[in-house]
Amino acid sequence: MRELTGEDLRGTLHGTVSLISCLSFEERSLSVAKALSPGGLRRWLCILNEDIETDITDMRYKAEAIAADAGVSIQFLSASKRNPLLLADALIGLAEDLTLGDQDKWIGDITTMTHEMLLILVAAADEIVQQWSDLFLVYNVAGAYSGDDSPEEKWVSRGIHEVRSVIGYPGAWSPGEYTTMVALPGFDPERMHHMVEEIEPDQLVVGIACPIGERHAWSAEKNRGIAEQLLQTRKGKTFDYPALDPLGAIDAVIDVLRDTTSNVLLAPLNSKITTAALGVLARLRPEWQICYAPAFIYNLKYATPSDCFLTCTLDKIRAHALSRIGAVCTGN
């Protein structure tokens, strides 16, 4: 994962690029577009939740102003937290779009996509939108989480509507066998707790995101506490994985599931970077299912933008995952 400033990001990309992002209530949803505009954008696809309750008109105006500066107009893709097929259908339409040139350099701003949107995007890149097979992922690191709240009070979302598999990751389970759920909670332990309650896995494996260096160092203890809480009434174990490092997350998940013979269910709710990595991994292990539960509420003051962008390509993640899976198969 490379770490860049906004200026570096623009310099790295050499020329104009096409962007897919998600418009949300967060300022962070425009950080990448701002960094690329003006002059750096050729095309801008923007996912928009149809059933969003929060009024994001202001954010939409801001997005359109950025697009105007760049000389492009935004093409919105419909999504729905109640009907995940809506986004899949929008991507089917996109794949059939003859104007989607093979030569375009595509950037995926994954910062404010929901975990489900991001996973559907990764599946579509693998299955139908060939131009995204080497999608350049960008994530704007949060300047601060949950405002001035103390570490124990920081939160991102609460409650769930339902638990469902993510489009593109239904798994291929053997009914009747034991189920192992790999949970990667973020700052929404209550949401993950509800998911575990709904799924009732035979074994719960909880990943603890370990911050690297000083960035968000305070989160280490919080994440460990969340994991312990989830395991209070379940058989299971924990494992550590590096936060904000897709390749490290893949290594950790492969290691922890190395000897598993049961059905596997992945539930990523930590960073979008880890979620993207698990999406790529699960496409290579189609017997594993990924599940998701739309949140009941979100913290509208969850995160502030920063001038720090993490980048990685789908190709790089895929190559790493393939090599690790190969190594496991050959016993290395």
Added chain:
Amino acid sequence: MIDNPFAVFTPEGLTADRVVAIFSTEMPGLGNIESAGHAFVIGTRGSGKSILFRYLEPDCQRIVTKKALRELPFLSLYVSFRETQAQISELARFDDKHGEVFFNEHLLVLAIGAQVVLRLLRNNDIEADELTPLAREQHDELAALLGSDVADVSANVGQALKVMAARLQTAYRSAIQYVRKHGFKSDTLTYTGELYGFDDLLLPLIDFLRAALQMPDQSPILLLLDDADSLTETQTRILNSWVARRLSSRCSLKIAAQITAYKTMVTVYNTRIEAPHDYQEINLSDATGRASEKAYRSRIAGIVQRRLNTVGIVKAAERYFPEDHRQSLEIEREEKRLVAEWDAGRGRGYRARDDAYRYARPNYIAKLGGDRKSRSTYSYSGFDQLVHISSGVTRFFLEAAADMYSQSVALAPRGNKKVDSIQPRVQNEVVREHANRQMIVDLKDLERDVERLKGDPQQAVQLSNLIKGLGSMFESALIDRTAAERKLFSFALSEEPTREIDEVLRLGVRYGYLFQGVIGRKEGAGRAPLYILSRRLAPLFNLDPMGFSGYKFLSNDKVEQLMNDPEGARLSLRRRRGRTDENQMSIDFLDGGSDA
């Protein structure tokens, strides 16, 4: 490390010995479940549905009856729909399409079949049993149906069941591969594989299991279908269509679901299934009547004793969870005073003990002080109070008891970690903390952060307002010595609810703030839903959680005011009460939480 006897684990993973040790047989309708005929076991999450099913499984029943498997009075086959991947998003591509019902049924019967076969093998020592000629014949027919063209040479039950499970799993995975292709396809693809259903696969499989295990024809086979609320609407309609059939001679369906989450009672033929014509209904969460309350108390007492036995403590539940001594003496004194008043001709009820029961505890709470803070010195302790506070949900009782036990272990002197009883102070602290957690962590934050919310904020705030409004209304009645009915915990609507009200009430029931029962309509014709405030919230409003309570009829206008105009509701309450207790009506949770 001492095992916490009240710790709650999911029953599916418990050993048969443990289940038999902790399960209380004082369960409503247990006899009906054990006999032939379809039944729905409904209850809130944590009401004991899954442990009931686990208890009925053959490995547990062999311990209970001390009989061999083939001698058991019934054979139960357990399935959890949580494990059948019901919510595969791609399946929505088939909604309202030709073949939707057939394909969903195909997936259901394969998943159910594989689960029952593997679970039987896992939990019972049947591997080495010899396969009878009849079982062999049925096995071969099933194998042929599942596409096997190679003669199976399985010599014993273990091998035959393993092979059968593998075939079912292969067919299931193959079907899922077909589903998988629809994630990024707008149209459904042609399906060229086999399609299995209830009649041609599941029933023959059950017949085969009866033959393989040599169960007599007169012993019912019970298909225990747990977590049926996890099914999609289409799958639910398929299941209902099976219920509509008379199948008792071959198998009976026992379906467990959460009360409000079961999607529909309609079949795929658009007919309704109804009790008692099509099935019996057993409600594990019905604590709305005196008889069911008594049965629930008795069940919890049994569970406490059984769990204490597992850690070597032999003690009645009432003695293990004693009430605050000073408080119980004061309440007893008030009861005597009320009886004396009644004897002197100044009573209000038909019998002296009615007055003592209805008014002693409310009078004691009212006497603790004029404002909310003083009344919050009331101690929520004693087994009976804990039973009522758990609101008919076994898990609520056990979770609180587990926390009380853990705290008591932490408080015990070093080296003496056996907890012979739970101090009233510890009981009170845990009960109040649980009430705070439920209300403050969830609802209060929703209200306070209304501007920060995305999702369904309005409904959450409306629910928060409604719960607080109801709590204040009930508290107001409790301390009003002139009120005819002072123990209020429930309300019914005097008219059909608006859609807005209905959605908020459903949300309240779903999240456990309200429970649902039924009562006769005010005008005398038909039944109306009754909404009961969770007694777990009693400490927040200084309510008396004990006993069967009265209820109020509320109009839609009143409920809408409570939901949407909390200030107006508060002023209206204040006007009625004549400003006697403003603190009580100011719904301040920071002051009202704990006396600790």
